[in-house]
Amino acid sequence: MSRAAFPIDELLPRIRESLAAHPRLVLEAPPGAGKTTQVPPALLDAPWLAGRKIVMLEPRRVAARAAAQFMAKQRGEDVGGTVGYRIRFENRVSAATRIEVVTEGILTRLIQDDPTLDGIGALLFDEFHERHLSADLGLALALDVQAALREDLRIVVMSATLDGERLAAFLDAPRLSSAGRSYPVTVAHFAARREEKLEHHVRRAIEHALATHPGDVLAFLPGQREIARTDAALAAGDAARRADVLQLHGELPVERQSRVLQPDPDGHRRVVLATNVAESSVTLPGVRVVIDSGLAREPRYDPNSGFARLDVVNIAQASADQRAGRAGRVAEGFAYRLWPESQRLEAQRRAEIAHVELAGLALELAAWGDAGLRFVDAPPAGALAAARELLHRLGALDRDAITPLGRRMLTLGTHPRLAAMLLAPAETNERALACDLAALIEARDPLLARSGGGRSDALAERWQALAAFRHGRVTADASRSALVALDQAAKQWRRRLRVDVPPQADLPPHAIGDVLLHAYPDRIARQHPSDPYRYQLANGRSARLFDDSMLYGEPWIVISELRDEARDARVLRAAPLDEGRLRRDFPQRFTREDRVVWDANVRGIAAVRETRFDRIVLESKSLAKPDPSRYADALVDAVRQLGLAALPWTEALQQWRARVRCVRAWMPELADTLPDLSDAALLATLDAWLKPALSGKTRLDALDEQALGEALKSGVEWALRQKIDALAPTRIVVPSGLERRIEYGFDANGADGEGTPEAPVLAVKLQELFGLPDTPRIAEGRVPLTLHLLSPGGKPLQITRDLRSFWDRTYPEVKKEMKGRYPRHPWPDDPWSATATHRAKPRGT
Structure with missing residues (x-):
């Protein structure tokens, strides 16, 4: 294949020179510049590489495959030769591979398994601006390896839209920028109609583009579901006659992805409905018009499930600019934005590390043995502490050290909850069931909404729909496409765990819960003794069933999904479990303890003997003779309940x-x-x-x-108490010679949540300050007192923090008014030189 020219070409010599002199580099290049496919081959012959491998991290599977295929084709080779790729459940590398494109946690596994990175000379982080958690962790680990073990390792961070100056400063690295290859793009906003659904809004915009502009159309939609709905809307209209409609997302078979990335062999116009996988790293030939919904599905921590879920969010302005640029690759183009022109977007995409669940990260850090890694953005302390608490419950951590189970969990490359569940069963049928449940939890719900608008809360119904599908039946309330994806995902998990067949179709009633409890040990729940709809969870919280719950009457359940509400959480998805199985699998979590507690009902101390599973009270009996040494604990609990x-x-x-x-x-x-x-x-x-x-x-x-x-x-x-007394005295001597009290206060409703100090107050009769020119100050002169100036009768006359201004401007008016009311007290014309006093004038004066 003859090599096409790319804008990045003229920068390649400088990239090689920079890496020869410095082990790190920040490379900025817009989409279409060729950085993804041209930089790795350009480094293969670098002397510092010494025949070793280049590993490039791509944020998406579609982009990883496409990049590897393009580079291999340039060399006239098949993928798996000099250029290969590794993604989840798919491996196309060989002993001859020198450029390896990897995704997700593959790079992390490479570094964790071999911290010396033997045989690897360079790590390239492509599309780093997407700020995926795996990329941030991979970069932190790579920097640690480079600092401690491999000074010769090269690290290149590449991006199309990035705060390159900040990143270069963080990495202490040179920064190079490449021009892109683009033509002018006209941007317009295509207004929605009132209460118009997204798919119909997109359809109108596509039909307008096909009728008005030449070339192919690329429409950005948040996810597979919206793509399918838009495809159906287009099929019912005129667009399907004018152009071929294609889909592009990560769940498509490889053959269909490859078709989208190649020009149409017959020259037909095309409409491509894509997720943000088309935003960067892959090039779609012939696109002249972009339709941008302004939406994307991105990970957000979902407390309902305990996982990071993909939520539909507004894109950042940098992403909007990048999407629009796709229309200007081959000629002048047009971009239609489907949000109001007045709507303002965030400038840059937020780093995932700031808003996703961090159990996987915490486990990786424990395995690495050093929690002090340097991150571009540090993980939030609260989220990291919650993640470690969960890992303790899963058995992955003992104190802060990783356990043998934790290390086995890491090898599966999935969320620690699912890894713990997949590794727990010893019996083959349960291991196969665990594979099904992992697929069910990770995928979209296969059940359709019921006629009443809700979905069943029984996880068993979802598994039964999958089992029926395997026997050639699709139930009326299930989605065939979702079941196909589920079955494929379960097969991949069985292959990983060396399980030959799916689970039996006739499972015992508690089988699902007995396996699922290893993923959600914190959400094992027991029915409340006086309210059958209410459950107490092992983590101490409470949850309620819906009135029409399929789980009503179950004494024990394990909850895979719940929704926070004002009082009790709401059970969205769960399965019953067997208490006997719970006692066999978690005997150490059943405890008996004598407790002295504060009883708020009687406002006194009570002594009880409690039998518990975690924080679920199974039985409680009163004790006649409590242990006196435990009283202090109970009284402290009382203060926690009642407040200070x-x-x-x-x-x-x-x-x-x-x-x-x-x-x-x-x-x-x-x-x-x-x-x-x-x-x-x-x-x-x-x-x-x-x-x-x-x-x-x-x-x-x-x-x-x-x-x-x-x-x-x-x-x-x-000594510190004396220092406090000096800086914030309780009393101060005023010019009359007497001590007067200073009052201090603190505003509990300060904006910072900690409160803010109120100005300290000195209440004093005005006559006691004669001769004092300026407001008294405390705290080494930093804080003026607020003077509450009082009449001889102790009534407020004036509040001021500027005594000098009071004497000059306000005192004459005060004197005129008060002289007649308090004639026996001094009201001198010149308060500056008058003698301060707390007494009235002697009689006759």
Whole structure:
């Protein structure tokens, strides 16, 4: 095959020179520049590569196959020779492969299995702007390998739309940019009609484009479901006569994908309905018009299922620009955007690491043994902590160390929940059933909505539809296409687990739940003893069945999907399980414990002997003689339930809290040495500061003010207490010679959630400040007092933080009004030089 010219060609020598001198590089090139297919071959003969392999990470399977096929064809070879690819459930590489295109977690597995990356000389991260979690993790691992083990390893980060300056600074790498190959594209907005469905909106735009513009049409839709609906809408109209309608998404057979990526052999016009797989990495010949829905399906953490689900979201402006550019590859083009021109998009796509579930990442970090990897965007601490808690329940972590089971789970390349379930069964039929359940949980729901609008909450109905499909029957409430995909996915899992046949069609009633519980140990649930629709979960939460639930009456269930609601969560999908199986598989989670607890109903301590499964109370009996050493724990629980207001606060203690909090805010340099006395911090640390003070006490009201004060101040050394007194004194000497009280306050509703300090207040009679030119200040002069100036009778006259301005401007009016009302008190014309006093004038003066 003769090699076509690409815009990236003129930059290739500089890329080779840069990598010869520096081990990292950021490469920016717009779609069509050729970076995906031209950079890897250009590096094959580089001296620093020394005959080793180049591995390129692609974010999507379609793009990985297409890139490998194009590079192989350029060399006149078949895929699997010099150029190959590896994706989930598919491997086209050989001993001769030197350019290997990989997807998803394949790169992570390569690095985890061989941290030295023996035989690999370069790692290329293509389309990094998509910011998939696997790419962020792969880059973090690669940087760690490069720093510790392989200084000679080259790392190239490539992107079409990227904040290259920020990334180059993060990597300490040179940055090169290539021109693209494009023609002008006219962008217009194609308005929707009132309450118009997406597929009909897209159909009208496509029909307009076919009638108005030459060339092929590329329509971007969020997913396979919307593509199918649009295809059906086009088939019912005029578009199918004018052009061939093709689909492009990751679930298509390889042959149909390849057809879309090649020009039509007969020169027919084409309409391609594509997901954002067509946004980058693949080139569609002949496209002159782009129809952009402005939508994409992207991973978002779904607390209902415990997984990252694909949600329909608005694309970023960078993606919109990239999509429009697809219309300008071969000639001037047109892009029709199906959202209002007034709608503003986010500039760049958000990194997945910020909004997806992180159990897989946490397991990879545990396997790597170093949680201090450098990420372009660090994983959120809360999400990472929740992920580690789940891994403990799954048996993948012991404390923070990965277990042998955890390492086996990693080899399966799926979510840790599913990996734990796939590895749990010992019996062949259950292993086959686990493969079916993994496919069911990962895929879209095969059941159609019922006539009432909802779907069954029984996972068993979905499996039964799959079993019927295998015997040649498709039930009326099931989707054939969904069942075909499910069956194929289950076969792939059986192949991975070396299971020869699908599970038997006549499963016992609890079979599905008995396997599923290993994926959702936190969502094992027991029926409430007084409400058959309500269930208590192993993680301590509660959930309710729908009124028409297929699961009504089941004593134990395991929930694969639930929806958060105001009080109890709602069970969306679940299966019954056998308590005997639960006791056999998780005997260590059944416990018996004597507990002393706070009983809010009687506002006192109660002692009980509880039998539990995790946090599900199976049985509770009262104890006559509780252990006195446990009282303090129960009283601390009481404060957690009742709040800090249940403690015997005095005005002096409240003021001390406010003073400490104010000093923390006013003096940032002292913040690390002073305790956080906010409500949230005190409640979170009750065991540390309050529990010792409750030792030996049997009632909450036995704690007196003195003991509470000592407990509250226990973490503050004497020298620091004196420092607080100096910076935020309780009293101040005014010019009259007397001490007056300063009041401190804290606004609990501050914008930062921690609250903000209120201005400290000094209430003082005006005559006591004569001769004082400026407002008194505290906190080493940083904070002026708010002066509440009082009349001789103690009534407010003025509030000010600028005493000098008060004397100059306001005092004359105050004097005129007050002189007649309080004639026995001094009202000098010159308050600057008058003597301050707290007394009235002597009689006769």
